[in-house]
Amino acid sequence: MAERYQNLNPIYQEILKAERLKNLMRIAKCIENSTVGVFETTLDDQILEVSVSFCDLLGYSASQISQLKYEQICHPDDLSAYYFLKERLLSGEIDHCYLNVRYIREDGQIVQVLQSTDLSVDNTKEPNFVNRFEDITDWEQTAKNQRDADNRTRYLFENNPNPMWIYDIETLRFLAVNQAAINHYGYSEAEFLSMTLQDIRPPEDIPRLLEAISKVSVGFTESEVWRHCKKDGSHIIVSVSAHTLIYNNRKCELILINDVTQKMQAEEALKRAEARYRSIFENAIEGIFQSSVDGRFLIANPMLAKIYGYESSTDLIENLTDIGxxxxxxxxxxxxxxxxxxxxxxxxxxxxxVYRKDGAIIWTSENVYAVHDVAGNILYFEGTVEDITASKIAKAEIEHLAFHDSLTNLPNRVLFRDRLSKALNNSSEKLHSYLDQMQEVEIKLIPPLLAVLFLDLDRFKLVNDTMGHAAGDRLLIEVAKRLSECMFESTFLARMGGDEFMIFVSDLQSVESIQQFAQLILQSFEVPFFVEEMALYIGTSIGISLYPSDGMDEDTLMKHADTAMFRAKERGRNHYQLYNHAIGAQVMEYVAIENGIRQALERSEFQVFYQPQINLATGEIDCVEALARWLHPELGWVPPNQFIPAAEEHGLIVRLGEWILRTACSQTRSWQKNGLPHIRVAVNFSVKQFQSPNLCDRIMQILAETDLEPQYLELEITESLVMQDQNTVIKMLRQLQSLGMRVSIDDFGTGYSSLSYLRLLPVSKVKIDASFVRETPQNNEDAAITSAIIAMAHNLNLIAIAEGVERKEQLEFLRSHNCDAVQGYLFSRPVPAHEATLLLQAQFK
Structure with a gap:
């Protein structure tokens, strides 16, 4: 009820009207003990028990009036006073109240009554109000009535819970204030009575205040909102209701104050919240909706309409009437x-x-909540919708990429192993069934149930080196297509990486059937592959392992197929080879090389040989290339082209490379200390070394440890190294160059982007690959390439050095084309450090 009657201002406006104060409370004391009529009302104002006099006064029968509520017999202008005093009775602030009110008779006439109301609380029944009244329509005004009315008016003024005061309209001085005003504003009564209205108003509001006072008229004024200042300096927002009256023979205004600061702040906060909600609703990046249980949209925001392809929320709601x-x-x-x-x-x-309006299909994700009534029945649904079509597609693509090769779109190693494992499970069931029937038969004698084929392309590196990686990639795509054409129902093809492919064939009937299948693949490679309009003839080597004779699990079968492929390549390539244990034994030597590298580092089996580079202008050695050699205790000298790839594969190349660098730097510094001329030493660096983020720091640390100045170290890199990660490598090379080291490109001319990126590389020397020098000058094409590289290097202010110089006619050709330096067997093979020392001593005596 308190919420229903929270606006108290009109109460006091009505009570304090001058024309009604004449009658108010004049005879209250007389009525308290002499009741003319009585009626009861419920807390909700339903009229209950009534006296005969009440029926006579209003002209209703008892049955008629018992159907009415108090608000139906009370004059509308007097209801607010009744409701206010009723609230005070319920809250316990007062014990009883008096009202000078008007009743409306059944015939429409108005009678003036003095009403006394008490709250009756009886444990045997619901609380109710007992109302006593007396018709005072024709009463004469007596002095006693006036005094009683004055007393009651003063009571209402002084005990009003809202601040009230009387001020002189002419001087604006306070003439009377109630206790609520003193408590609320913080001023004492004496302070109030020494102040004017201007003292409680902000300075900027004074002009408006004076203008409002100048327009004061007789009677009530509508409530207005003002700012007031409390004693502590804080500002409050108040609703002010006023009534003119004569007080102490002065024209005054009686003021009722209702502090609405919190209310205004709450309303403002509510407006802001509603605005924020509206903004969120209208501008949300998700669709927001309410929908009925029968499948209609009740509310939809613009984003929901956009998701479903409708022009507006209204368009969506009107046209999408059956969600299901x-x-x-x-x-x-x-x-x-x-x-x-x-x-x-x-x-x-x-x-x-879901369908969009245009018929397109999209994926959505909904978060939905059911709203229930008090009985638990679903009233409607509300929630949000997000278009996840793009993420669905992306997720599918990611899943596809996780299990497929990005270049050829074939299944990758992960998916191959998964499918092979499942196929082996099926084959295992067949094997057990077969063993149950045959009993005590050897595994090797059981016909093959599944085969694994390992394919490696022949001469693929040559294509990459001569035509570039782009051409190599295109070739792999064509190979994948060719292999796919050879597949049938019980085969599964995958690219394992690089130029390696694997196939498994389930449901085999015989060894001959897998041999025929391998032969079919080999025959398909007899037709050339066309890359960049060029016909390429390449073959493939195939290794085959069989289940169950060659292995019972995917790892063993894949390993043995790889081993068989290795033997197929040894047979001359473009062959297939079935695995047998003899092949495994022959591969042990290769495995011994792979596994022996780690021990070789520990046992100091590696050595560094040096091959001089001759400056053609001076005829002197100005640089030596450091080359690693391995003397295996059982296998003897192991060629670098065997142990270097193995070191890279097993992650030992960085460790080996650092050992070579430290050994070469230490030897170079030793030559300098022994009085030999200061020459540079060139050291090869691999891709994996350049992938180390602290490479520059490690090189400088080794130079510091060996006491060699950076200017005497030359780093040899290949074009393929640069192509791995151009930005990172170029940045690192520039850093090394800035520290004083030189950089040269080894095997120049064999890469696929030489001319494109050479100008970007911070290098000082290019080494012409021995493959071009070998047939120079008799081979016109090689001679042309060699001379072109020399000319190009000079145009870029680079030094050109030729590798693999073994004959005098090669030297003369290079000299005639102004090649800067040469390296090769014509001058010296790579030799151990002590022999290199003799070469340097002989030259610089």
Whole structure:
């Protein structure tokens, strides 16, 4: 009830009207003990028990009046006073109250009565109000009535819970204030009575105040909102109701104050919240909706309309009237959603395919909540919708990429192993069934149930080196297509990486059938592959392992197929080879090389040889290239082209490279200390070394440890190294160059982007690959390439050095084309450090 009658201002406006104060409370004391009529009302103002005099006064029968409420017999202008005093009775602030009110008779006439109301609380029945009244319409005004009315008016003024005061309209001085005003504003009564209205107003509001006072008229004024200042300096917002009266023979205004600061702040906060909600609703990046149980949208924001392809929220609501059949591709999804909501009230991330207005199909994710009534019945649904079509597509692509090769779109190693494992499970069941029938038969004698084929392309590196990686990639794509054409129902093809492919064949009938299949693949490679309009003839070597004779699990079968492929290549390439244990034994030597590298480092089996580079202008050695050699205790000298790739494969190349660098730097510094001329030492660096983020720091540390100045170290890199990560490598090379070291490109001319990136590389020397020098000058094409590289290097202010110089005619050709330096067997093979020392001593005596 308090909420219903929270606006108290009109109460006091009515009570304090001058024309009604004449009658108010004059005879209250007389009525208290002499009641003319009585009626009871409930807390909700329903009239209950009535006296005969009450019926006579209003002209209703007892049955008629018992159907009425108090508000139907009370004059509308007097209701607010009644409601206010009723609230005070209920709150316990007063024990009883008096009202000078007007009743409306059944015939429409108005009678003036003095009403006394008490709250009756009886444990045997519901609380109710007992109202006593007396008709005072024709009473004469007596002095006693006036005094009683004055006393009651003063009581109402002094005990009013809201601040009230009287001020002189002419001087604006306070003439009277109630206790509520003193408490609320913080001024004492004496302070109030020494102040004017201007003292409690902000200075900027004074002009408006004076203008409002100049327009004061007789009677009530509508409530207005003002700012007031409290004693502590804080400002409050108040609703002011006023009534003119004569007080102490002065024209005054009686003021009723209702502090609405919190109310205004709450309303403002509510407006801001509503604005924020509206903004969120209108501008949300997710669709927001309310929908009925029968499948209609009740509310939809613009984003929801956009998601479903409608021009506006109204367009969506008016046209999409059956969500289940019009929206969902599978109408059952709507039923599934509703059933879930019945079970758990809210559903999150409910994904469905839905139709847009134009018929396109998209994926959406819904978060939906069911709103229930007090009885637990679903009133409607509300929630959000997000278009997840793009993420669905991306997720599918990611899943595809996770299990497929990005270049050829074939299954990758991960998917191959997974499918092979499942195929082996099926084959295992067949094997057990076969063993149960045959009993005590050797595994090797059982016909093959599954085969694994390992394919490695022949001469693929040559294509990469001569035509570039782009051409190599194109060739791999064509190979994948060719192999796919050879597949049939029980085969599974995958690219394992590089130029390696694997196939497994399930449901085999015989060894001959897998041999025929391998031969079919080899025959398909007899037709040339066309790359960049060039016909390329390449072959493939195939290794085959069989289940169960060659292995019982995927790892063993894949390993043995790899071993068989290795033997197929040894046979001359473009062959297939079935695995047998003899092949495994022959591969042991290669495995011994791989596994022996780590021990070789520990046992100091590696050595550094040096091959001089001759400056053609001076005829002197100005640089030596450091080359690693390995003397295996059982295998003897192991060629670098065997142990270097193995070191890279086993992650030992960085460790080996650092050992070579430290040894070469230490030897160079030793030559300097022994009085030999200061020459540079060139050291090869691999791709994996350049992938180390602290390479520059490690090189400088080794130079510091060996006491060699950076200017005497030359780093040899290959074009393929630069192509691995151009930006990172170029940045690192520039840093090394800035520290004083030189950089040269080894095997120049064999890469696929030489001319494009050479100008970007911070290098000082290019080494012409021995493959071009070998047939120079008799081979016109090689001679042309060699001379072109020399000319290009000079145009870029680079030094050109030729590798693999073994004959005098090669030297003369290079000299005639102004090649700067040469390196090769014509001058010296790579030699141990002590022999290199003799070469330097002989030259610089």
């Amino acid at each position: 059949s019009q929206l969902y591709v599978d109408p059952q999804r709507r039923l599934e959603l509703i059933n879930l909501l019945k079970e758990q009230e809210d559903v999150k991330l409910f994904e469905s395919e």
